[in-house]
Amino acid sequence: MTITTKKSIIGVLGFLFLLSLVFVQWHEVTRRAEEAGLTDTLAVIPDSSKACYDCHKQKTPALVDHWRGSTHAEKGVGCVECHQAERGDADGFDHEGAFIATIVTPRDCSRCHVTEGAEFASSHHAAGGNILASLDNRLAEVVEGARAPFNPHAKSPIPVGTLTQVNGMASVQLGCMQCHGSKVALATTDGGTVTVDDLKPGPDGKPTLTAALAKVQKDQHGRPVLHSSAWPNTGIGRLNLDGSKGSCAACHSRHDFSPRRARQPEACGKCHMGPDHPQKEIFEESKHGIAFRDRMSEMNLDAKHWVLGEDYSAAPTCATCHMSGNKKNGGKVTHDPGERISWTLRPPVSIPMDTDEKHAIVKELDPEKRAALVKDSAEAKRRRMQEVCSHCHTPDYVNGFYKQYDDLVILYNEKYAKPGAAIIAALRKENLLTAPEFDEKVEWTWYLLWHHEGRRARHGASMMGPDYTHWHGMFEVAERWYTEMIPEVRELLEKARHSGKTEAADRVAAIVDGIMSRPEHQWAGPQKN
Template identity: 50%
Template sequence: MGGLLLLVQGGFLGAAQAAVDKAPKTLSETSKECVACHKKKTPGIVQHWGGSKHYRANVGCYECHKADAKDKDAFIHDGKKTKVHISIIVSPKDCAQCHEQENAEFAASHHSKAGRILGSLDNLLAEVVEGNNGMVTAGFPEGVSAAAVNGCWQCHGSQVKVLKDGELDPATWPNTGIGRINPDGSEGSCTACHARHRFSVAQARNPENCGKCHLGPDHPQKEIYDESKHGIQFYANKDKMNLDRPKWVVGEDYDAAPTCATCHMSATPKQPVTHDVGMRISWNNRPPVSVRPEKADAKMGLPGKDVPWDDRREAMKDVCTNCHNGDYVDAFYTQYDGLVTLYNEKFAKPGLALMALTKPLLKPAKFSNRIDFVWFELWHHEGRRARHAASMMGPDYTHWHGTYELAKNFYSEFIPELEELVREGEHSGDAAKQQAAKALQAKIDEVLNSRDHRWYLNKMDPQEAAQRKKAAEEFKARYK
C-alpha cells in the first residue's frame, strides 16, 4: 500500500484546512431578501436549495453568488434593496471558500482541464467539418458553430465571455461543462456533477450523473457500466446502496455494488474521498496509443506527473479488494493490460506509422480525405471503446463494439484506402508523390507481413494453422 501513502503525503488525498471554518449561525439578511423574491419568481430553485445541506448550514444565495465590484461578471441585481454585487456563475474559486481541499484536488485533475479541447482536432470537426460560423452573438460577431456550442462545449466547457453589466454571452452560457473556463480565471464547474441548487450527494454518486458526458461512440463508459456485472448489481440492489448517507465508505456503509464514484473518487476504509479522478487510473486510454497517466499529466502540467501509474493502481486495487480477493484483482489487471497491449501493438502503433507516410499523398486540409475519417474512428471510436470496456469488464463493448469493429475497419477500410493512395501516387507523374507511394507501400508490406497481420495475406504460420484446425475439429466432435 505504499502508493496510497504516497498519494496522501503528496497532498492529493491529504487533509487541508478549509478557508471558511464555521458555517454562519443564521442566514444572512441579503440571502433572506433573495429567497423572498425567488420564492415568487423561481420557486423551484428555492425548493431545491431548501432540500440541500447548504440550507441547513445557513449558506444562502448571497454566500455563493456574491461578487466584488471589480469582477468581470459582477453586477447589481435589479430590485434589491441593499445594493450588493453578485455574479451568475459560481466558479470553483467561489466554492473553494468552504471546499478548499475539494477544489485543490479538482484543479489538479483532467476534469478541470477539459475546456482545453477548444482548438483541438475534435473541435475542428464541430467548428468546421460539421458546423459553420452561422451563430452570431455579441461575443462572437464573426460567428461561431452551433455544433460546438451545443455539443462539445456542453461537456468539455465553454470559455465564458462577459458582455456589459455582467451579462454573459449566450453562446457560452448556460454551460455546466466540467472544464468551463470562468470569468475569474478558474477552470471547471462543480455543478457539472453537483447539480444546483440541491447539490445532492446521492445524485453525484449515481452512474447516471457521469452519463451526461461519458457515453456515446468514443467513450461509452455509462453503457459499459450498465452491461457489466457491477452495473447489473447496482440496478438490482439500488435500494441497498445508502446513496444519501453523509459517510459513504465501501464495505462499511454499502457493499451491494460499486458505482463510478466508488471506484474513482469515494472513500474506502484506507483512503479518503478524492476529487482528482485520475488518482486511481493506471492507463490513459484517450490518445491514439495508450500511455501511463503520469506521462499525460506531465504534458498538461498537472501535479499527477509525480505519481507513478503503479501507485495509482494500488489505490484502485484497494477499492477492489473490499469485495474481491487479491488474486482475482491481479488476474483482472492481467486481462486488462493484455487488451491495451494488443490494441497498442497490433493496431495503434502501425496505424500511426502508416498515417505519417500518407501526408505527401493527401489533400492538405484535415478531414478532406476519406482516410482521415477512417483512421480517426479507428483510434478515437473503436479503439477507445475496446480499451475502456476492458477496464470496466464490459465484454460486448470490448469485442463487438470494440475489437471487432476495429479489426473490420482496419482490414476492410484502412488498408484498402492506403493501397488506393499508393496507386494514385504511383500514377501521379509527380516524382515526390511517387517516392512517397513507394515508401508507403514498403510500410504496408512490413505491417501486413508481421506476425499480427500475416493471416490477411494467407501466410499464417503452418503450426498455428494446424493448431486452429485441430481445435475446430475437436469443437465439432464435442458438439455433434
C-alpha cells in the same frame, strides 16, 4: 431454598434489572441520535439571504425548493454566500442591495471547499476546456459547422426576416462545450465578446486588464450581459472570467448540490457515454452495473459519509472506484478522478499514466530522465484502484483482471494503434495526405478506428463490458482495419503512383507491407502491392 440464598438471588436479579435498564438507556441514546439525524433536514434561511428567498420564492419557486432541500440550506449557507461578488469582479453587479455574480465558479466554491477545489483544479476534468479551438475540435467547429457565421441561403418558413446569420458554432456550443466547458464571455456593445483572455485575471481572480470591460454591454438593470455562446453552460472544464477552470455544478447539480446525485452513474453519464467513450453503457453492461441497478436501495446514497465497506457494500458506482472514499484508504475522497487510473485510453495509442508534477503524462522514453520527471506513477495509481477492488475481490482476482486488461490494451496498441499511427504519419511525411484534416476518406477511417472503436474496446476491457470489448470494440477495429483502412491506403498509394509520386508511394507501401506481413496480420493473405 434458604433465606440467605433467596436474598442473594434477589441481589443478583436486582443488578440484572439494572443491567436491563442500562440496555434501555443505550436504546434511548441511539434513538435520540437517529432522531437528531432525521430532524437535521430543516432548511434555515440565513438573514443575509432572507430578501433573496422571499422574492425568488415567488419568481423561481422550484429553484428555491431545490436549495431548501440541500445541505447548504441546512447549514445556513444561503444565496449570497455563493453568489456574492467583490467590487472589481468582471461580472459582478448590484442586485436588490447585494453585489453578486450570476455564475458561481470553482473559485467561489473553494472559499469553503478548499481541498475539493484544489484536487479538482489539478484534475484532467478541469482541463476539459482546453479542447476548444484545438485541432481535436476541428471536427465540430469546421467540419460540422463553421467557425464564422454565414448567411442563410434559402427561404424557409422560419421568420426569415429576422434570420440574417447562421451561427456556425451552434454544434460546438451545444455539443462539445456542454461537456468540455465553454469560455465564459461577456457581450460587448460592438458585437464582440470579453473572455478570460482579455482580462488576464490575477491570483485573486480580479482582471489585471480592465480596458476591455468598458465595452461590456449592460442590460436595463445595469447587469453585464453574458454572451449566449458560452452561457448557460456547466461543462466540466469551463473557462471562467476569474481565471478558474471548471464548474462544480457539472456533477453537483445546482441548486440542491446533491451528493446523492454525484454518486450515481447518471451524473457521469451526461458526458461519458455515446460512440466514442461509452463508459456509462459499459458500466451498465458489467456485473458492477447489474448489481447497482438491482441493489440501488441498499446503496445508502443519502449518507453524509459514503465510505465503501463502512456505509455501503452493495455495488460500486463510477464514483466508488474513481473518486469516493473507501474503508482501506481511510475514507479519503478525491476530486481528481485521474488519481486511480493507470492507462490513458484517450489517445490513439494508450500509454501508462506516469504523470509529472503538473499532472501531465510523461512521454519521455529515456528511463533516467523519465524517472526524474515522474511524480505520480501509473503503478501508484493502479495500487490506489486495486485498493478499491480489494474490498470485494481477492488479490489473485484483482491481479488476474489487470493482466487481462493490460493484455487487451497492448493487443490493440501493438496490432492496430501503433501501426495505424505509423501509416498515417508516413502518409503525412510523404505529403500523400493534404494538410486539412477530414478531407480524405482515410482520415475519417483512422479517426473512427482509434477514437471510436479503439476506445470502445479499451474502455470495455477496463470496466468488464465484454460486448463493448468485442463486438462494439475489437471486432469493429478489425473490420475497419482490414476492409477500410488498409484498402484505402493501398488505393491512395496507387493513385499517388499514377500521379508520379512513385518513390513516396513505395516508401509508404514498404511500411504497410512490413506491417501486413507480421505474423498477426499474415492470415489476411498475400500482399496486393
